[in-house]
Amino acid sequence: MNKFYWFLFLIFFYDSSYGQSAGNFVGYEKSGESLIVQGTSGVLKIQAITSEIFKVQFLNSKTSLAFDSSYTVNLKSNIGFDKISESNNSIQLLFQNCSLEINKIPLSIALKSGNEVKIEDDQGIRYSQDSVFLSFRINPSEVFHGAGGRPFGPDLNKKAFEFYNTWEHAYYDQATGLSQSFNVPFIISSHKYGLLLDSDQPGMMRMYVGSLDSTRLNIEILSAGRWAYYLIHGDSNDKILENYTLLTGRQPLPPRWALGYIQSKFGYKNQSEATNAVSKLQNQGFPLDAVGLDLYWYGDETKMGTMDWYAPTWPSPEDMMTRLKAKGVKTILITDPYISTKSDQYQSAETLSLFAKRYDSGQTYTQDIWNGTVGLLDIFKPETQTWLWEKYKKLSLQGVGGWWTDKIEPDYHPFDAYHILGNARQVHNLYSLFWSGNLFEHYKKDFPEKRLFNLTRSGWTGSQRYGVLPWSGDVARYWAGLKLQIPIIVQAGMSGLAYMHSDIGGFATMSDKTDKDEELDLRWFQFGTFSPITRNHGQRPNPEPFNLSEPFYSIVKNYLNIRYQLLPYTYSLAWKNSISGRPICMPMDYFENRKNLGDINDQYFFGENMIVAPVLLHGMPSRKVVLPGGKWFNFWTDEMYEGNKNIFPTLTVEHIPVYAKAGSFIPLSSSKKRSTDFYTSDSLTVKFFQDISTPSSTFSMFHDDGIDPNSLTNGKYELVDFTGRVSADSIQITTVRKKSFEKSIAKRNLVFEIKNLTSPPVALKINGKDYPVVQYANEFTSASAYYNLANKELKIRYDWECKDPLIITITRDGLGIITATEPPKPANIFTVYPNPGLSRDPLSVKIKFVESGDYSLEVFNNTGTIVAGKQLGKQQNGTVVNFMLDVKKLKGAYIFKLSNEKGKIQTKTIVIE
Known part of the structure; x- marks a missing residue:
């Protein structure tokens, strides 16, 4: 973004009258399912999309054209207003869990829960020529999350930031975070509400969250479009995100292989280099699911936009992809929105008039960028969408398994370029949304039996419903760059983008940074293992983990195998996101509304049951970990800690700090897999971190074929519930398959690892029958249990017929076994x-x-x-x-x-x- 432009923009704002508002109350009427509130200088149109989602617009008059269609919102139904209460000062619109209060002088709208005001607008939406203004009254103590992939925070309070998708090469500093490639004008407050802004021409926006006035959220926009805002009520972050993703769309399940390991670099220059890297990884025991091919698959950077193989260096791509697929490895190809004038396909696109135009002449807008002269495809044109999809379809039929849509901010997008939808500056933020939507809808139509893999660098509100798998862009290969990834992932997740992740190892190698920093690689790999997507990529010539020396080589290999062991857990987190909108990675105050947790930027929840605290500095001997309420177990050693305090674990090269919640079930795949293609969930190790402080807990494990895009809507999946009931004298674990389908597994080999069992079991029964407990580890083979006194762990091995409930009952020695860390009461x-x-x-x-x-x-x-x-x-x-x-x-x-x-x-x- 041009910072000087923003400076002039702000001078204009502070000298302006802040535009026309609705004025004071005159009267109201119902119009269909809407409430029309007449003011002295304008009209408010209010709609209840659901009983907890409300849309507000400002119109110059009753006859003005309302903003009743949207590119970002796909929930159109509304429920009307049945309970309206009017007084001298206000109008109350009453719903079961909340209400809207319309204050009459001046007209303003507040979202309330009971008598508590959650947020209140200040004069509503105001328009001036090509400018829009909004402000809301907020509580200075609120914590705010969201707004896209931001490298600062995760508390956005007292901060200012822009909404204009931009690309920053080699970023490593929070100062670059004013605007990013994933800008989503949606924020969530600890006061239990969400705020979404929407427009048909989003233009350029800056938001001040308590940074100009601690009691106000100010929004200033350069836009010629129509605007609405949505107030979203919810009694928890889960509920707010459930409502938000109901409004803007939920993320479809990715192909299961997306949760495996993806190897990429800038870039594999020929077929032999790519296939040799795959063979070397697999031969040395590294699991692998995909290889990503950067721009050399179509030649080099001067041929950008050529969506066809460069035959001299890729002589038999279809045969290559077939052979890789047989090994469980998919091929991912990069594509771009620019077509170089040196590309064979430039003239075809030019003849069909598929490029953005110059406003003054109507000619194709060509520009000189880092790799030559290019034209930018006008993705808003139906003809462009069709032409582009035919390229994608042809390659998909050849065997391409996934797509990598780069630069679709677009990163070079002159303000004076013109699209069929409008001026470039006005529609810029919609570009990536249309690109992803075009790819998703066509793929769904022409490949109805497959899920789309779309690795993408940019998005907008609603991008998640098109199945995007976002990454955080060209981060510099610095420890500082690694540290920024946690807030980026967390903020994106709170914006509906659950699969945000980073280039493991960092993309850009700076001139002052040597290629080889194996400690940084290790720590980034360890963090990437507990990220939504695990993908290694970078400019350095040898990013593959087989190039590491010991002990880094063996530790990284171990972590990648841990990633595959975690698949039953991570795939269940993906399912949870698709049905509810809950992120995979979450801020530390997600489940516990405490301000001191809200701005922790160096650790996060990985699902509800795990906390991950990556190592973010070179040579750290220890680091602080903040534990929320409850009890927590070291995932690696099973050592237990009281919550609501800070701990300072000693760091080792072998592991980063990871903690499991008391009462949590974490299912793991028991056997090593070289690819998710060979995963079936038939053999599981189920860790149960039991403690009497959590008398009841449950976890739902999701499983399907990993491919069918309609498995959720058609019910072609199974759910297995693990439930724990814990008291001083007994532990009961119930395993029930509560849903199945025709491909459900008939039998599973289960090994339960029951943690924190401080004395040997008095009795062990499975489905009411005595079950043998052996005394020595070497006797623990099949159909038995083994109690390890040193580890305070009971292991139970059982072949489970999945159609029948499995009930494990452990009787133990009374009150004396209550955990030693719990003081006597x-x-x-x-x-x-x-x-x-x-x-x-x-x-x-x-x-x-x-x-x-x-x-x-x-x-x-x-x-x-x-x-x-x-x-x-x-x-x-x-x-x-x-x-x-x-x-x-x-x-x-x-x-x-x-x-x-x-x-x-x-x-x-x-x-x-």
Whole structure:
């Protein structure tokens, strides 16, 4: 972006009157499903898209053309206004979970929950000639996330930034983050709302989030288009993103191979070089799913835009791709929006008038860029879209497995260029959206049996519904560049772009940076393992991990195998994103609304169950890790930590800090795979980080064929639920396949690793039958369990018939096993006698309550079924309760569980004869 232009722009703004607003209230009426509010100088049109999504527009008059179609929003339905309450000062539009309040003098709109104002506009949308202004009143203490892929934050409060997709080569500093290649005018507040801006000509925008006035969010736009804003209510980040992606579209499932390892560089110059790299990786035991071919596949940079193989260096591409595919390796090709005048295809596009034009002459707008003279395709023209797709289709039929759409900001886009949709400056931000949409819709039509792989450098609101897999651009090969990737990934995820990732190792090698920095490569690979996409790329000549020396070579290979072991977990995160909009990588305050967590920029959630804290500096001996509430386990050593505090783990070269949440299930693929093509989820290791602090937890594992683009809509997938119930005396794990399809696996070999089991099991039953526990590790082969006292871990191996529920019940030694890190607390005095008892005689139960609460008593058999119980109601500290409990027809061992509404649990194991 031209910074001088912005300087003039701001001078204009501060000298302006900030445009026309709606003025004061005159009256209102219903028009269809809309509410039309007449002001003294304009009209507000308000629509309820759902009961938690509201659209607001400003019109000069009732007859003005409303902004009722959108390139970015695909949810058009609205529900109308059934409950309207008017007073002297305001109009209330009432819904189940929230309300809109229209203040009359001056006209302004507030989103409320109960009596609490979440956000309120300040004079609404105001228009001047080619300019638009908005401002909102906000709480200075709010934390804001989103706005696209930003390298700063992740709290956007007190910051200013632009929305104009740009490309920055070799970035490594936050100062370059005013504007990025992924700008999304959507932000989420810790005050539990989202704000989206939308226009048919987005132009150039700058947003000030409390940076001019801590109580205001100011937005200043150069645009000739029509504008609307959306207020989105939600009681959590999950709900806000669910509503946002309902409005703008959800990310379809990527092909499962996208979650494997992708090898690329700038670039493989010929067929032999590319195939040799693949063979060397696989022969040395590195798993691999795809190879990315940069511009040399069509010749060199002077032939940019030529969507055809360069025969002298790629003599048999179809045979090459067939052979690679047989090895489980897909071929990804780069494409560009520019066509060089030296390209064989330039004249064809010129004859068909497919390029952007000069406004004054109507001639093709050619420009000289780094690789020669080029024309820019006008992606908004239907003829261009058709011509371009025919190129993509031909190559896809040859065997190309995925696409790499580069430079589609577009990075060189003169303001005076003209497209069929409008002036370049006005429609610039829509360019990448149209490019991705064209590729997605045509691919869906002509290849209905496959999922699209589209690795792309730029996007706008709604890009996620076209299946884009974004990357963070040409980051410099510096430690500082690595550090910026965490906020970029987190902010993109909070903007609907769940698959943001980076070039492992950094793309651009600067003149002051030697090619070889194996520590940086290692740490970037370790971070990339726990990223949405794991892709190695760069300008350096030898980025492949087989070029590393020891110990880096072996550690990187181990991490890439860990990536494949994580596939049951990461693929389930992808499913969760596609059905709900939840990101794969999330900021540290995503689940816990605490301001001190909101601006942590060096660690993140990888799914709800894991925290990843990459190593971001050379030679770090240790680093701070902030643990949120609850208890957390070192993923590598199983060591447990209390939450709500900072820890300072000693760093080793072998691992980066990764922590699993207490109560979490993390399913892993047991066997090594050279490609996701050979993955079936038939053999799993399920880690269960159990702790009495989390009495109930669950995880849903998703599985399908990894290819079918309609598996979700057609129900062609399976879901396996792992559920844990933990008390002082027992642990119960239930595994149930709650959904299946015709390709579902009939049997799975499962190995459960039950962590934090501080004493040997008293009894172990599977589906009500005793199960053997061996004493030595070498005896743990099949159909048995093994307790490792040193690791406090119970391993259970079982061949599960997936159509039947699997219930594992572990009886253990009472209250004494509560984790040693938990300080002793006074417990209710809870006795049941006699023990053993007789089934014909009632048992006597006596409880002296030390902690007040609402209590219940439940009796479980060894399969976890409740067979008796009693609601005890509210009890005060010091109260003593005595009662008799009928146990007729009960025989065997039973667990009596006393619990309150706070989740506090006490148990007794009782034998009834």
